[in-house]
Amino acid sequence: MNSAEFLLWVRGPGLNIALVIFTIGMLIRLLEIFMLGRKQNLAELRANGVSAGLRTIFTRSTPADKNSMRRSMFTFVAGYGFHIGLFVVIFLLTPHIQLIQSLLGFGWPALPTPVVDLFTVIALISLMALLWRRLTHPVVRYLSTPQDYLVWAATFLPLLTGYMSYHHLWFPYSWLLGVHILSVEFLLILFPFTKLTHAFTLFISRWYTGMMAGEKGVAS
Amino acid sequence: MSNNKPLGQALREQGVSRRGFLKFCATTASLMALPPSMVPAIAKALESARRPSVIWLSFQECTGCTESLTRSHAPTLEGLIFDNISLDYHHTLQAASGDAAEAAREAAMEENKGNYLLVVDGSIPLGNPGYSTIAGISNLEMLKEVAEHAAAIIAVGTCAAYGGLPHANPNPTGAVSVEEIIKDKPIVNVPGCPPIPVVITGVLAHFLTFGKLPELDHLGRPLAFYGNNIHDRCYRRPFYDKGLFANTFDDEGARKGWCLFKLGCKGPVTYNACATIKWNDGTSFPIEAGHGCLGCSEPNFWDMGGFYNALSESTMNLSRTAAVGIAVGAAAGTASGLLNRRKKSKAEAAHETVSVKDLQREDKS
Known part of the structure; x- marks a missing residue:
């Protein structure tokens, strides 16, 4: 198999297989959650939970108070650096938008590539710092399961191979691009079966927490 | 073949000045990323080179590669050098036809055994030998026969190098490239549809100067020309x-x-x-x-997907795949959710209420 045949496979059958597994897996996960059902709430509602639910989706992204932020400054900075970097790289790079447009039928403006490049570096450094902390902090290390390392690698690889392809590092570009797409397919396939699902479920649980608290008339 | 003058003399007779010739050597050296000190060596080698015997085989091709090389622009040194190689067999360009043409090929093979260059354009059909024949000889048979005593092979054009257009899905003729058939000879791929003329003469000049083929990339292409995207x-x-x-x-x-x-x-x-x-x-x-x-x-x-689809798009219809995934996922998710609910209501139905009395029974006795 030469680089062109490899690239052809990952852009065609590979991507389609990954997308099917991803959509089916994620829909099963989400529908199972939505169809769980809740016990009927017999208490009188103190307020409408909808606005509280919506608010909580956003407020949980900001640090609760200065003290806890100061105590976990490292996680805060590295966590945000990684997540913002990843978001920019996935959704604001021209080739990625072009792919999304071919899938959904609409797109949006991109950022210049050197800017996306900077965010890639931020995300890569943050991820490495977070891994270093996971390995050196005794409590975090004790709490880590093999899945945590698997998911870390699955997220790190697309960023690294994307960075390497853009800068033509060490290997022919055609191979690097193929490996980059393959690593994304690996990530997509792992997505529904690991804690990566938090990218979706996070907002559901925030909404639910906020809504429940709102209906009871307390702050969430 | 009868005209066996050194290349330098042949070029001078066609009105190429010494200055023009050296300029070509310098350009070739720089194109092939060779140091300037190599220019005199190239000039000397080309000057005294006996015209190499070249057999050009055209298989499943469109003659675009030959057209590109011979008619791209007004005569240049590349063109003249190309004209001056001893092209012993090229069924588009040669005057002879039929048995006479095949005889010329056989004579050239016999006379320059082990020293001639074989240039191939076009892919080779493996599906049925009858898909493409020359003088009743299948492409596969002719390639094997001529390649056996060739010094080196230059696969000109994407069809010869990688299968090209005939190889495109669903590849009805079972077309393959030269390197998929010939494994024991040095092969240079000069792909392109058509390739740039100077790349061919550059490879020829390199072969004449150093007696070997230039450095190749992972797809068998001369790095000097195919090193950058x-x-x-x-x-x-x-x-x-x-x-x-x-x-x-x-x-x-x-x-x-x-x-x-x-x-x-x-x-x-x-x-x-x-x-x-x-x-x-x-x-x-x-x-x-x-x-x-x-x-x-x-x-x-x-x-590689449509010519007008961005490189990052899938080569298949991704939206249709997503629609299938959503439909199957929605059905499977709903089914799983309903099963979970049934399990829950069954558990609720099977639930026995325990009263305080029931718990005190043992104490009574």
Whole structure:
């Protein structure tokens, strides 16, 4: 198999297989959650939970108070650096938008590539710092399961191979691009079966927490 | 064949000055990334080289490669050197036909056994030998026969190098490239649809000077010409980095000469010298004419998705795949959810209420 045949496979059958597994897996996960059902709430509602639910989706992204932020400054900075970097790289790079447009039928403006490049570096450094902390902090290390390392690698690889392809590092570009797409397919396939699902479920649980608290008339 | 003058003499007789000849040697050296000190060596080798015997086999091809080499522009040194190689067999260009042509090929093979260069353009059908024959001989048979005593093979054009257009899905003739059949000879791939003429003469000059083939990349192409991709050498590259794209062929971006990535330019994965050497005597190359690169010097370029679909898009219909995934996922998710609910209501139905009395029974007795 030469680089062109490899690239052809990952852009065609590979991507389609990954997308099917991803959509089916994620829909099963989400529908199972939505169809769980809740016990009927017999208490009188103190307020409408909808606005509280919506608010909580956003407020949980900001640090609760200065003290806890100061105590976990490292996680805060590295966590945000990684997540913002990843978001920019996935959704604001021209080739990625072009792919999304071919899938959904609409797109949006991109950022210049050197800017996306900077965010890639931020995300890569943050991820490495977070891994270093996971390995050196005794409590975090004790709490880590093999899945945590698997998911870390699955997220790190697309960023690294994307960075390497853009800068033509060490290997022919055609191979690097193929490996980059393959690593994304690996990530997509792992997505529904690991804690990566938090990218979706996070907002559901925030909404639910906020809504429940709102209906009871307390702050969430 | 009867005309066996050294190359230098033959060129002088055609009116090429010494100065013009040295200029060609210097250009070739720089194109092939050789140090300037190599220029006299190239000049000396080419000057005294006996015209190498070349047998040119055309298989499943469109003659575009020959047209590109012989008619690209007014006579140049590349053209003259090409004219002056002892082209003993080329069924498009030679005057002889039928048995006489085949006899010329056999004579050349016998006379220059082990020393002739074999140039192939076109792919070789493996599906049925009758798909493509010359004088009743199948392409596969002729290639094997001529390759056996060749010094080296130059696969000219994407068809000979990687299968090209005949190899495109669903490949009805079972077309394959030269390197998939011949394994024991040095092969240089000079892909392109067609390839740049100077690349052929560059490879020939290298062979005549050093007696061996130039350094090749992972796809068997001379690194000197195929070392950089079109995207990195493209004069429109700054627009890609700035995020300025043409969205249609007649919008403002297209008129301003912005990047053609969104219109399907395959420059990022295409390794060729178009952006630097250019075509038609250095006039321009496709992107300069406002059309994206098709990636013609890469394997499977016909199957790289649509010519007008961006490189990052899937080669298959991704939306349809997603629709199938959503439909199946929704059905499976609902079914799983309903099963969970049934389990829950069954558990609720089977639940026995325990009263305080029940718990006190043991104490009573």
